[in-house]
Structures are given as C-alpha cells and as structure tokens.
Amino acid sequence: MSAIQVSVKTTYIAAQSQPLVNRYVYAYTITIANQGDVPAQLISRHWLITDANEKRQEVQGVGVVGEQPHxxxxxSYTYTSGVILETETGLMQGSYQMRTETGETFDAEIPLFALVPPHAIH
Structure with a gap:
C-alpha cells in the first residue's frame, strides 16, 4: 500500500454543459495526502477517462495544473481540474508518478471514480 493516499470529489458543471450537443462538463478536486515518512514530489500524471459509450481518452503530462508539488x-496537496465528456456519465482513474528526495520513483494510484450528475444518482 502506498504512503500516498488520493481522494476525489466531483462536481457536475451544469452551466458549462450543453446536453443537446453531447457536452458534459465536470470539475474534480483531488487531495493527495502523504501518509509516509519521506517527502515526495508529484512528477507527472496518467489518466484513463471512459465515457458511457466506452470511448476512452488517455491523458499524460507533467505535473498537475502547472505544478509539481512537494x-x-x-x-497534503489539493487541486481542482476539469474534464469534458460526450456522454452524461463516465469514469476516471489513473496514477501520479512520485519521486522521493533520494530519486526513487513510484506510482500513487488514483482510485476509480464516477462522473455522474446529481439528477442521475438513484
């Protein structure tokens, strides 16, 4: 089990979504908590985003929201970002590549989470 714990809160952004043209906008707030005993820096991210039609997007990049936090x-470190789907619901999961002060790298898993507007939750 990783010493880095990742938690997620999602928000459907109705004001920016346009269901008639299959545009559904979500914000997600991620908190990355270091529960270990050594400092770690977030180096890069890797996301798998799947919409309700099983269309997958893969996103990789340096840091998060322009930062590589220590x-x-x-x-803990918290940031908010967003995603646009072509379907009303979807799933996201992934990992962050982390590096310790000694140069050791490891992946911190981002648990699978759902993107669902409030009116679709039963």
Missing amino acids: INPGD
Whole structure:
C-alpha cells in the first residue's frame, strides 16, 4: 500500500454543459495526502477517462495544473481540474508518478471514480 493516499470529489458543471450537443462538463478536486515518512514530489500524471459509450481518452503530462508539488510527510496537496465528456456519465482513474528526495520513483494510484450528475444518482 502506498504512503500516498488520493481522494476525489466531483462536481457536475451544469452551466458549462450543453446536453443537446453531447457536452458534459465536470470539475474534480483531488487531495493527495502523504501518509509516509519521506517527502515526495508529484512528477507527472496518467489518466484513463471512459465515457458511457466506452470511448476512452488517455491523458499524460507533467505535473498537475502547472505544478509539481512537494508533499511533506503528514501534509497534503489539493487541486481542482476539469474534464469534458460526450456522454452524461463516465469514469476516471489513473496514477501520479512520485519521486522521493533520494530519486526513487513510484506510482500513487488514483482510485476509480464516477462522473455522474446529481439528477442521475438513484
């Protein structure tokens, strides 16, 4: 089990969504908590985004929201980003590549989470 714990909160952005043209906008807020005993830096991200039609997007890149945060033991880093889907619902999962001060790299898993507007939750 990784010393890095990732939690997610999602929000459907109705004001930016346009269902008539298959545009559904979501914001997601990620908190990355370092529960280990060594500092770690987030180097890159890797996302798998799947819509309700099984269309997959793969996103890879350096850092998150333009940053490569250092997270000390006991601290956390929170950021908000967004995604646009062609279907009303979807799924996201992935990983962050992390690096310790000694140069060791490891992946912190981002657990699978659903993108669902409030009116679709039963």
